[in-house]
Structure formats: structure tokens, C-alpha cells
Amino acid sequence: MGELIRIGVYGYGNLGAAIVSEVAKNPDMELAAVFTRRDPANVKVRRSPAVVHADSVGGWTDKIDVMILCGGSANDFPAQGLELSKLFNTVDSFDTHAKIPGYYKAMDEAAKSGGRVAVISAGWDPGLFSLMKLYMGAIIPDGRTYAFWGKGVSQGHSEAIRRIDGVENAIQYSVPVAEAVDSVRRGENPELETRQKHTRLCYVSAAQGADLNRIENEIKNMPYYFSDYDTTVIFVSNEELAANHSKLSHGGNLIHTGKTGEGNGQVIELSLTLGSNPEFTSSIMIAFARAAYRLSANGESGARTVLDIPPSLTSAMSYEDMLRNLL
Amino acid sequence: MGELIRIGVYGYGNLGAAIVSEVAKNPDMELAAVFTRRDPANVKVRRSPAVVHADSVGGWTDKIDVMILCGGSANDFPAQGLELSKLFNTVDSFDTHAKIPGYYKAMDEAAKSGGRVAVISAGWDPGLFSLMKLYMGAIIPDGRTYAFWGKGVSQGHSEAIRRIDGVENAIQYSVPVAEAVDSVRRGENPELETRQKHTRLCYVSAAQGADLNRIENEIKNMPYYFSDYDTTVIFVSNEELAANHSKLSHGGNLIHTGKTGEGNGQVIELSLTLGSNPEFTSSIMIAFARAAYRLSANGESGARTVLDIPPSLTSAMSYEDMLRNLL
Numbered sequence: 001m002g003e004l005i006r007i008g009v010y011g012y013g014n015l016g017a018a019i020v021s022e023v024a025k026n027p028d029m030e031l032a033a034v035f036t037r038r039d040p041a042n043v044k045v046r047r048s049p050a051v052v053h054a055d056s057v058g059g060w061t062d063k064i065d066v067m068i069l070c071g072g073s074a075n076d077f078p079a080q081g082l083e084l085s086k087l088f089n090t091v092d093s094f095d096t097h098a099k100i101p102g103y104y105k106a107m108d109e110a111a112k113s114g115g116r117v118a119v120i121s122a123g124w125d126p127g128l129f130s131l132m133k134l135y136m137g138a139i140i141p142d143g144r145t146y147a148f149w150g151k152g153v154s155q156g157h158s159e160a161i162r163r164i165d166g167v168e169n170a171i172q173y174s175v176p177v178a179e180a181v182d183s184v185r186r187g188e189n190p191e192l193e194t195r196q197k198h199t200r201l202c203y204v205s206a207a208q209g210a211d212l213n214r215i216e217n218e219i220k221n222m223p224y225y226f227s228d229y230d231t232t233v234i235f236v237s238n239e240e241l242a243a244n245h246s247k248l249s250h251g252g253n254l255i256h257t258g259k260t261g262e263g264n265g266q267v268i269e270l271s272l273t274l275g276s277n278p279e280f281t282s283s284i285m286i287a288f289a290r291a292a293y294r295l296s297a298n299g300e301s302g303a304r305t306v307l308d309i310p311p312s313l314t315s316a317m318s319y320e321d322m323l324r325n326l327l
Numbered sequence: 328m329g330e331l332i333r334i335g336v337y338g339y340g341n342l343g344a345a346i347v348s349e350v351a352k353n354p355d356m357e358l359a360a361v362f363t364r365r366d367p368a369n370v371k372v373r374r375s376p377a378v379v380h381a382d383s384v385g386g387w388t389d390k391i392d393v394m395i396l397c398g399g400s401a402n403d404f405p406a407q408g409l410e411l412s413k414l415f416n417t418v419d420s421f422d423t424h425a426k427i428p429g430y431y432k433a434m435d436e437a438a439k440s441g442g443r444v445a446v447i448s449a450g451w452d453p454g455l456f457s458l459m460k461l462y463m464g465a466i467i468p469d470g471r472t473y474a475f476w477g478k479g480v481s482q483g484h485s486e487a488i489r490r491i492d493g494v495e496n497a498i499q500y501s502v503p504v505a506e507a508v509d510s511v512r513r514g515e516n517p518e519l520e521t522r523q524k525h526t527r528l529c530y531v532s533a534a535q536g537a538d539l540n541r542i543e544n545e546i547k548n549m550p551y552y553f554s555d556y557d558t559t560v561i562f563v564s565n566e567e568l569a570a571n572h573s574k575l576s577h578g579g580n581l582i583h584t585g586k587t588g589e590g591n592g593q594v595i596e597l598s599l600t601l602g603s604n605p606e607f608t609s610s611i612m613i614a615f616a617r618a619a620y621r622l623s624a625n626g627e628s629g630a631r632t633v634l635d636i637p638p639s640l641t642s643a644m645s646y647e648d649m650l651r652n653l654l
Contacts, residue, residue, distance in 0.1 A: 021588050025469050101650040126654040128462070131638055133653045135455070138614040138642040139607075142352050249591075260610060261348050264576075264602030271598070275591030280466075283587060287465040307649055311458055312634040315465040322634055323428040326460045327453040 005293045006032040007286070008060060010084060011070035012043055012051075014155060014248065015093070018282035019068050020047055026286060028316045032064045061087050065296075066289040068092075068282075081107055085303075086114035089292045091285045093123030095156045098224050100126065108303035117296045118303045122288040123281040124272065125149065129254050131306050132270045136256035140266050143258020146184045148197060150174035152250025152277060160225045161202060164218050166210030169238055171245040173201040176253075184255050187265055200231040203245050205238045250277035287314040332620045333359040334613070335387060337411060338397035339370055339378075341482060341575065342420070345609035346395050347374055353613060355643045359391045388414050392623075393616040395419075395609075408434055412630075413441035416619045418612045420450030422483045425551050427453065435630035444623045445630045449615040450608040451599065452476065456581050458633050459597045463583035467593050470585020473511045475524060477501035479577025479604060487552045488529060491545050493537030496565055498572040500528040503580075511582050514592055521555040529558060530572050532565045577604035614641040 005028060009019045012034050023031050024047055033050035036043045040051040052060070057067075067088035071080050084090055085107055094103055100121055111118035121127060125147065133145050154174050161170035180197050183190045206215055216233045219226055236245075254270040274280045288306060291313035295304065312322060332355060336346045339361050350358050351374055360377035363370045367378040379387070384394075394415035398407050411417055412434055421430055427448055438445035448454060452474065460472050481501050488497035507524050510517045533542055543560045546553055563572075581597040601607045615633060618640035622631065639649060 018588065025587075097654065100654045101647065104650055121654050128466070130653045131462070134638050134642050134644075134649065135458070135614075137644070138617070139455070139610045141643070259602075260352075260606035261345065261603055264606055265600075266602055266607055266610075267598075267600040269596075269598045269600075271594075271596045273592075273594040273596075275586075275593055276588055279587035279591055280593055283466045283593075287462075290465070305650070305654055307639040307653065308637050310635050310637050311461050315461050316468070317461075317464070320428065322461065323431055323632070326457045326634065327424065327427045327448050327632060 004028060004030040005290060006030055006063065006065045007289060008032050008057075008064035008067040008088065009034045009048075009070055010054070010057070010067050010080070012036045012038075012045065013070065014278040015282055016070035017045075018276070018278040019070060019286065020045060022279060022282045022286055025283075026290075026316065028290070029286070033060060035060075057084070058087065064088055066091060066292050068285050068289055081118070081120075082110045085111040085116055085118040087116070089117045089289075089296045091119045091122055091289045091292055093127065093281055093285055094121045095123060095126055096224055097126060104303050104305070112302045115301045117292045117300055119288045119292045119309070120303055120305060122285050122306050124284055125252065127281075127284050127288075127306055128272075129252070129270070132254050132268075133256075134307055136254070136268050140256060140258035140260065140268070142260070143256050143266070144189060145254065145256045146180075146192070146197075147252070147254050148176040148181055149252045150176050150198065150250065152252075152274070153245075153248055154250075155248075155278060155281070157200065157202075157225055160222060161204060161219055164215055166207050166215055168205045168207050169241050170202060170204045171241060172203075175199045175201055181253065181255075184257065185267075187257050187267070189257060194228040195230050198229060200226060200229045202231060202233045203236050203241055204233060205236055205241050248277045248279075250274045250280070290314055290316065331355060331357040332617060333357055333390065333392045334616060335359050335384075335391035335394040335415065336361045336375075336397055337381070337384070337394050337407070339363045339365075339372065340397060341605040342609055343397035344372075345603070345605040346397060346613065347372060349606060349609045349613055352610075353617075353643065355617070356613070360387060362387075384411070385414060391415055392620050393418060395612050395616055408445070408447075409437045412438040412443055412445040414443070416444045416616075416623045418446045418449055418616045418619055420454065420608055420612055421448045422450060422453055423551055424453060431630050431632070439629045442628045444619045444627055446615045446619045446636070447630055447632060449612050449633050451611060452579065454608075454611050454615075454633055455599075456579065456597070459581050459595075460583075461634055463581070463595050467583060467585035467587065467595070469587070470583050470593070471516060472581065472583045473507075473519070473524075474579070474581050475503040475508050476579045477503050477525065477577065479579075479601070480572075480575055481577075482575075482605060482608070484527065484529075484552050487549060488531060488546055491542055493534050493542055495532045495534050496568050497529060497531045498568060499530075502526045502528055508580065508582075511584065512594075514584050514594070516584060522557050525556060527553060527556045527558040529560045530563050530568055531560060532563055532568050575604045575606075577601045577607070617641055617643065 034048045037054045069092040107118045157172040252272045256268045361375045364381045396419040434445045484499040583595045
């Protein structure tokens with residue numbers, strides 16, 4: 001198998017913890033260190049040989065093959081990614097869809113300047129769903145793809161709420177509109193506006209004395225994340241959040257319906273039923289960390305998306321086994 | 328958009344006819360010619376500018392960018408593919424799973440000797456299912472993938488029966504065993520032998536005076552195709568075959584179930600509901616013909632599988648649109 005791929009984890013929240021647990025499932029990898037902006041002495045990480053303050057990350061360039069970025073898109077990524085991608089091969093799950101073209105350009109320049117590979121937006125959406133959307137549309141061009149998420153907690157959306165001044169904690173559920181899913185499955189090819197496909201349900205605990213009206217307005221008007229949806233905000237205590245909203249299960253359906261020949265219907269559907277959303281996202285990032293390592297070892301540099309990367313690079317399987325077992 | 332990709336179709340059965348109809352859905356491609364071993368004067372092809380005898384294929388090397396091979400795996404491919412891949416970039420849907428490693432090697436040598444790209448086994452299984460099996464296993468390594476096909480007609484299996492001496496026509500249905508699918512979906516992780524997952528149901532019309540016992544035995548003992556399955560052979564007239572078994576609908580489910588973290592279940596499922604199996608297969612081959620063209624234009628040569636090819640090469644979408652619309 002050769003040398004193990006040395007993985008660094010930058011940021012230790014739900015996603016960072018999931019990376020730590022899932023790297024252990026991949027025998028061709030090892031965890032090198034977890035980086036945190038908190039005091040490392042107060043961050044207990046099972047299975048990590050080192051917990052290091054983020055300020056010291058520059059000293060680790062020759063001890064880490066791929067750094068997995070585990071901040072949230074809303075604030076962390078743009079600055080964090082640019083700096084780190086000059087120093088390390090990186091993988092992130094940047095998920096502010098509308099900003100991805102700009103993020104791609106910036107990361108491409110940064111990664112090239114450091115001679116590194118930066119795989120961006122490699123979660124499940126964007127990420128796995130993007131891959132399937134690409135194949136679906138390439139295979140059945142006379143067709144249309146619908147994406148539904150949930151019911152489940154969206155980490156990116158929950159994190160975006162947590163960044164609002166006066167918010168202590170928040171959990172956001174994306175809820176697909178059942179009538180819309182049914183119509184798509186029946187092949188009715190409906191025109192659906194963003195707000196007809198999903199609703200957003202937010203449970204928020206606020207700091208004492210915080211202006212709840214302001215918080216609710218900031219959530220509902222947040223561009224990209226909430227402004228295009230029917231959003232419900234419910235204020236609850238920290239205790240209720242912990243007791244009733246700590247499950248991180250999720251799910252999603254990507255449905256492509258189209259026609260071939262003289263009107264033969266063709267339906268391709270990818271469905272996900274996820275016991276843990278962050279563990280699933282982290283698992284995808286880890287597979288693409290393997291690809292980033294191989295691309296870099298091959299002398300490549302710059303930003304890459306899941307759409308650019310030869311699928312075989314994500315797998316630990318030998319090519320002979322792929323020919324024998326997958327084809 | 329630049330110049331159109333000129334597509335040749337080698338072999339004009341169900342699959343060849345489907346390629347002709349589906350190429351027309353792709354504005355970046357044009358059909359150049361259909362090649363047949365029959366008398367071209369007797370082969371009517373709507374939408375093709377030329378119908379040419381297969382013996383003349385050597386004169387078309389500078390008029391065709393990608394040749395799509397539309398024979399059947401059982402006999403046609405090994406010889407046909409090797410010769411054609413020296414002259415043209417090719418795409419095939421070779422589906423004798425157990426022989427793919429050998430076929431890959433032979434096609435790799437042939438294609439390299441001619442400086443061409445040969446994309447092999449690019450149907451839905453092998454092909455799209457192979458891609459998804461790869462991603463599923465790379466993402467959730469502590470898991471297991473189950474594939475179910477049908478109920479539907481398998482072209483490869485039907486064709487294999489038709490090659491038997493004394494058979495006039497045949498239609499083979501693959502039928503998933505419902506109890507097995509249910510058990511997988513419930514996450515029971517069952518051990519299933521080949522014959523516990525599917526049964527095979529064959530409707531066969533035989534020539535007058537043919538030895539039906541011999542035909543039935545040849546079918547049931549055919550390696551790879553039938554010998555590992557509970558196979559039922561029913562002899563019917565040509566008329567009954569045409570009247571009751573001419574629908575080419577199909578379907579399939581690829582289900583990966585696994586665990587992350589401390590036992591969180593994760594399920595990824597790809598499901599296909601196909602109004603026309605040959606049109607769906609042809610649509611995949613066409614998307615990979617686009618990729619073959621681009622790989623070749625990029626100076627590459629040799630055999631490729633769907634697992635090696637950057638996903639973006641299969642799509643006619645611009646990279647800017649991919650970043651904007653897929654990620």
C-alpha cells in the first residue's frame with residue numbers, strides 16, 4: 001500500500017469530530033493533528049496524536065499531506081481556505097452555492113501559488129449531488145433534475161444562524177414539501193419555485209436580553225440561506241435544543257426525469273438516508289482527500305471540484321480489483 | 328461550441344437504432360454513418376446521412392470522431408472491438424463482467440497501437456452502476472453494496488440466447504427476488520448468493536425441428552450468463568414473442584448500506600426506472616463518446632473505463648455553468 005496519507009483536521013466542531021472518527025475507517029490514512037482556535041489543552045480528541053493551536057499550523061507543512069477544512073462556509077471558509085491552500089493540499093465542503101464560482105477562482109490562484117491542490121465543495125450537496133446532477137444531465141439531456149433535502153438538520157444553515165449576534169445555539173431543519181416530491185415522482189415535470197420545494201424550520205436559543213425580533217429578521221432575510229424560503233423561527237432554551245434537537249440525521253433525493261426515443265420515460269433517482277449528516281459529509285471529504293493527495297503526488301496544482309476528478313482516485317481499491325469487482 | 332463531434336454507429340440492432348435516435352438529442356454531435364454487415368440497401372435508418380457496409384469501415388477513419396460499437400458482448404465484441412479500436416476512438420458496452428479485465432488489456436493494447444481512445448463497458452451495468460459502486464464504497468468503506476436488476480429485459484442475455492443454434496428469437500427477463508431487496512432495505516446486511524437475488528426468465532422461439540432439450544440445456548448451462556441462476560425457459564412462437572415480449576422497459580436498484588461513527592446507519596441508493604433499456608444504455612454511451620473525443624483531442628490513447636474519466640468530460644455544459652448550476 002505504500003505510505004499512509006497523513007490527514008490534518010482544521011477546526012473541531014461536529015464536522016471535525018466526524019473527520020476524526022471516519023479517517024479511522026480508512027486503512028490507507030492516518031490522522032496527524034487536529035487544529036483548533038481554542039486552547040488545545042481544553043480540546044479532548046480521542047484518536048488524534050496531536051491537538052495544536054491554529055496559529056501554529058504553519059509549522060506542519062511537511063507533516064500533513066491533506067488538510068481537511070472543517071469551519072463553516074458563512075464566515076470561515078473564504079479567509080481560512082485561501083491561507084491554508086497556499087500551505088497544504090486542502091479539501092473543504094464550501095456550500096454557499098451562489099458564491100462557488102468566485103470561491104473556485106480565489107482558491108485556484110491560492111493553491112497554484114503554493115503548488116498545492118484544493119478540492120472545494122466536496123460534501124453531499126454540493127458534492128455527491130453535484131456529481132450525480134452532472135451525470136444525469138449528460139446521460140438524459142432531454143430531462144430535468146430536482147433536488148430535495150431533508151427532513152434533516154443542515155449544518156451550514158444552523159452554523160449561519162449561530163453567527164448572528166445574540167444567538168447562543170441553533171438547529172435548522174430543511175423540510176421537503178411532500179406534494180412537490182410526489183409530483184416529480186409521478187413525472188409531472190412541475191415548475192417549482194424555491195419556496196415550493198422546501199420550508200426551513202429554525203430552533204434558536206438566544207442570549208438573555210437579546211432582541212428576538214432582530215434575530216428573527218436577520219435569519220429570515222439572510223441571502224442564499226433563508227431569504228428565498230418560507231422560514232419559521234422558534235425560540236427555545238438551550239436545554240430544549242439539547243434534549244430534542246441533537247439528532248443529526250438527514251436525507252435527500254435527487255430525481256432526474258426525462259425522455260428518450262419517441263417519448264419513453266426515464267427516471268434516475270439518488271436517495272440518501274443518513275443516520276449522521278456530519279459523518280456522511282466527512283466521509284465524502286475523506287474520499288476526496290485521497291484524490292487530492294494523488295493529484296498532488298502527480299504534480300498537479302490548483303482548485304478542483306468533484307466534477308473534475310477521475311472517480312478512481314477517490315477509492316483505496318486497486319485498479320485490478322476495480323476492473324474485477326466494479327465493472 | 329466549435330465543431331460537431333462526428334459519431335459512427337457500428338451495428339444496427341436495438342442498441343444501434345437507439346444511438347441514432349439519442350445522438351439527435353445532443354446539439355454538440357452529429358451522426359456520420361451507420362455500419363452494418365447486412366446489405367446497406369436493405370437497412371433503412373431515419374436520420375443517418377449514410378448506411379455503409381461494415382467491410383468499408385476502413386475508409387471512414389477521417390470522417391468519424393468516435394465509433395460506438397453496438398454488437399453484443401457474447402460474440403461480437405472481442406474481435407470487433409480490437410480491430411475497430413486501432414482505427415477509431417470507440418465506446419462499447421461490453422458486459423461479460425468476468426471477462427472485463429482481459430478485454431480491458433486487449434483493448435488497451437489495440438487502442439494504443441492506433442493512437443486511439445477506447446472507452447469500454449460504458450452502459451448502465453457495467454457503467455453507471457460501476458461508477459456509483461465506486462463512490463459508495465469510497466465514501467462508506469464500512470459498508471456493503473447490493474445490486475438488483477429488473478424486472479426487465481436484459482439485451483445481453485437475450486442476445487446470448489439468440490446466438491444458440493436453433494434459436495430464432497429470445498427475450499430474457501431478469502427478476503429481482505423481492506424478499507432479498509426488502510431485507511437489504513431494512514439494513515439487515517444479508518448474505519445473498521447470486522441465485523437468491525435474481526431469477527432469470529427466458530421466452531424463446533425455436534426453429535422448426537430444433538432440439539428443444541438441447542437449447543434449454545445450453546441456456547441453463549451458459550457460463551456467466553445463466554449457470555449461476557435459477558433459470559426458467561419457456562418456448563413460445565415468434566408471434567407470441569412479438570405480441571407480448573417486445574417492451575424494452577427495465578429498472579434497477581443499487582443499494583449501499585453501512586455505518587459511520589458509533590453505529591450510525593447510512594444508506595445510499597441509486598434507482599433506475601427505464602422506459603427503454605437500449606435507449607438508456609445508448610444515452611450513457613453517447614455521454615462517454617463525448618469524453619472519448621475530448622480525451623483523444625487531448626492526446627491520450629489506450630483503454631479507459633467510466634471509473635477513469637473525469638466526470639466533467641461527459642457533459643456538454645461549459646465549466647462556468649457547471650460551477651454555477653451543479654455545485
